[in-house]
Amino acid sequence: MSQRHSTPPETEICLVPGADEARVARGRAEMLDGETYQRIGETFRALGDPTRAKIIYSLLRQELCTCDLAAITGYSESAVSQHLRVLRQLRLVKSRREGRLVHYSLDDAHISLLLVVCLSHVRDGDDRHPAIEPLLAHFAADSRGEKAGRA
Numbered sequence: 001m002s003q004r005h006s007t008p009p010e011t012e013i014c015l016v017p018g019a020d021e022a023r024v025a026r027g028r029a030e031m032l033d034g035e036t037y038q039r040i041g042e043t044f045r046a047l048g049d050p051t052r053a054k055i056i057y058s059l060l061r062q063e064l065c066t067c068d069l070a071a072i073t074g075y076s077e078s079a080v081s082q083h084l085r086v087l088r089q090l091r092l093v094k095s096r097r098e099g100r101l102v103h104y105s106l107d108d109a110h111i112s113l114l115l116v117v118c119l120s121h122v123r124d125g126d127d128r129h130p131a132i133e134p135l136l137a138h139f140a141a142d143s144r145g146e147k148a149g150r151a
Contacts, residue, residue, distance in 0.1 A: 042090055043090055043092070043114075046086055046087060046090050046092060047092070047114065047115075047118075049083070051073065051075060051079070051080075051083050052083050052086065052087060054072075054073045055069055055073060055080065055083055055084065055087065055093075056087070056092065056093070056106065056111065056115055057115060058072045058073065059093060059104060059105055059106050060106065060112060060115060062105075063096070063103045063104060063105035064103065064104055064105075065101050065102060065103050065104070066080050066081050066084065066102065066104070069084070069104070084104060091107050092106070092107055092111050093105065093106060093107055093111075094106075094107045
């Protein structure tokens, strides 16, 4: 593991006792409801499984059937099918029936975005990837209420 990401233990605690009440109040006011955090956790748990991550990555650019996914990932059709069931329940993938075949694809662009951002983080580390910069700018503007169409 890279040493450049390690933080000395002494810097992980506040050197000045007591929390900043204004920041705490703002942080609490911005908290989401418990169900939302539950769903976020479920999504990341699903993507945290290496087999499901392979399936999601395989579906990034094309729709595939269970047989295709099994051949690509090297897992049995039964194992892939079980993982697809979990991914479907969490709305990470969707299915489309064509005769006897069921084709799978990513449910929407959000899933692609999650994967691309995660890949950028894993591959690039602290180096900023040029394709990520516009996304970061968009989300920074959104958090300040500057998104187009807002009053």
